[in-house]
Amino acid sequence: MASSLLFEPLTLRGLTVPGRAWVSPMCQYSCSLESPGVVGDWHLAHLQAFAAGGAPMILTEASAVTAEGRISPWDAGLWGEHQIGPWERIVSLVHATGSRIGIQLAHAGRKGSTYAPFHPESGSVGEDDGGWATVGAGEAPFGAYASPRAMTTEEVAAVPGAFAAAARRAVVAGFDAVELHAAHGYLLAQFLSPLVNERQDGYGGSDQARARLLLESVEAVRQVVPDSMPVLVRVSATDWSPHTPGGVAGDVERTVQVARWLAERGADLVDVSSGGNLPDPQIPVGPGYQTRFAARVREEVDVPVSTVGMITQPRQAELVLATGQADVVMMARALLADPRWWHRAAHQLGHDLPWVPQYARVLDRHVY
Ligand SMILES: Cc1cc2nc3c(=O)[nH]c(=O)nc-3n(C[C@H](O)[C@H](O)[C@H](O)COP(=O)(O)O)c2cc1C
Numbered sequence: 474m475a476s477s478l479l480f481e482p483l484t485l486r487g488l489t490v491p492g493r494a495w496v497s498p499m500c501q502y503s504c505s506l507e508s509p510g511v512v513g514d515w516h517l518a519h520l521q522a523f524a525a526g527g528a529p530m531i532l533t534e535a536s537a538v539t540a541e542g543r544i545s546p547w548d549a550g551l552w553g554e555h556q557i558g559p560w561e562r563i564v565s566l567v568h569a570t571g572s573r574i575g576i577q578l579a580h581a582g583r584k585g586s587t588y589a590p591f592h593p594e595s596g597s598v599g600e601d602d603g604g605w606a607t608v609g610a611g612e613a614p615f616g617a618y619a620s621p622r623a624m625t626t627e628e629v630a631a632v633p634g635a636f637a638a639a640a641r642r643a644v645v646a647g648f649d650a651v652e653l654h655a656a657h658g659y660l661l662a663q664f665l666s667p668l669v670n671e672r673q674d675g676y677g678g679s680d681q682a683r684a685r686l687l688l689e690s691v692e693a694v695r696q697v698v699p700d701s702m703p704v705l706v707r708v709s710a711t712d713w714s715p716h717t718p719g720g721v722a723g724d725v726e727r728t729v730q731v732a733r734w735l736a737e738r739g740a741d742l743v744d745v746s747s748g749g750n751l752p753d754p755q756i757p758v759g760p761g762y763q764t765r766f767a768a769r770v771r772e773e774v775d776v777p778v779s780t781v782g783m784i785t786q787p788r789q790a791e792l793v794l795a796t797g798q799a800d801v802v803m804m805a806r807a808l809l810a811d812p813r814w815w816h817r818a819a820h821q822l823g824h825d826l827p828w829v830p831q832y833a834r835v836l837d838r839h840v841y
Pocket of ligand 1: 497498499500501533534535577654656657707746781782783784803804805806807
């Protein structure tokens with residue numbers, strides 16, 4: 474029995490993860506333009522730091538299932554066989570260090586072909602500067618980004634196959650899990666939102682039709698990964714718009730329904746985030762501001778859920794679990810600041826978390 478819920482194991486299908494505080498996906502915009510979508514030394518060092526810091530489970534950054542599905546020209550990908558080996562190297566090192574690792578698979582849709590946040594320029598990257606023409610559920614752009622081309626029905630129908638092909642490569646690379654990115658206004662989230670998706674071709678027009686692309690993508694992925702491998706799905710519980718039917722509460726109830734359909738299709742964990750479909754949402758940001766959405770899904774649907782968003786402190790994370798609001802807490806920025814967060818948490822919560830042998834000499838001194 475772990476002394477803290479944060480260090481209690483969670484089993485999803487054949488995968489047992491020895492803790493509940495996971496590394497949330499974080500784009501690094503660090504692939505070289507000479508080898509598009511191929512991860513390199515930065516990704517290895519970035520992800521390995523969490524493994525050495527005691528992370529039980531790491532999710533990689535959004536990795537594109539097609540070249541045009543990248544958020545930026547510097548994004549990671551898994552749309553080609555040549556991208557498997559460099560991921561395999563990272564997975565092997567993370568495993569050897571004692572962590573589990575899943576890959577987040579994504580298609581950016583109308584939010585593709587943009588500059589990295591730390592690039593001097595912002596907005597869409599022109600086609601003469603290494604960018605590409607984007608596609609979307611419709612022709613409306615995201616804010617000031619370039620307008621996408623509305624995908625044909627045939628193009629939409631091909632998306633699940635792209636997710637499945639990337640998932641198959643993830644299996645070859647040795648990943649423990651795959652997560653489909655259906656949040657933050659990227660392609661699958663664009664299709665889910667009644668504010669963005671105005672299609673009438675079977676992929677829009679009703680809640681069920683708007684969820685079709687995501688559900689078919691999950692089914693396609695499930696078919697190619699082993700039964701023992703968990704499939705996770707990140708969703709945005711709300712677009713944070715007063716103009717959405719039913720407001721934020723209406724969005725959350727639609728998300729509960731989507732989570733139910735996801736669980737029926739074999740998704741093993743619903744990772745509940747929010748926002749991303751609108752350029753200027755009014756979000757009341759504060760500690761744990763998205764946790765109530767995960768709690769609502771967990772209350773209504775028989776599926777493990779994770780929460781994310783301004784959870785930074787070990788006792789705060791422990792409280793989320795103790796109050797039954799989520800099964801897993803994902804964290805991003807706090808872990809960039811402190812990639813050994815799990816050791817601080819273990820110390821504060823009275824849990825004995827072994828250091829990796831290379832770092833065991835921290836025990837010579839009381840570092841916390
Ligand atoms: C540098 C950075 C990159 C991110 N990239 C992704 C991503 O690739 N996929 C994703 O779902 N969320 C991404 N996010 C969002 C985080 O996963 C997380 O949901 C968000 O930062 C809120 O959690 P936090 O308050 O613990 O940082 C990113 C966040 C940061 C800070």
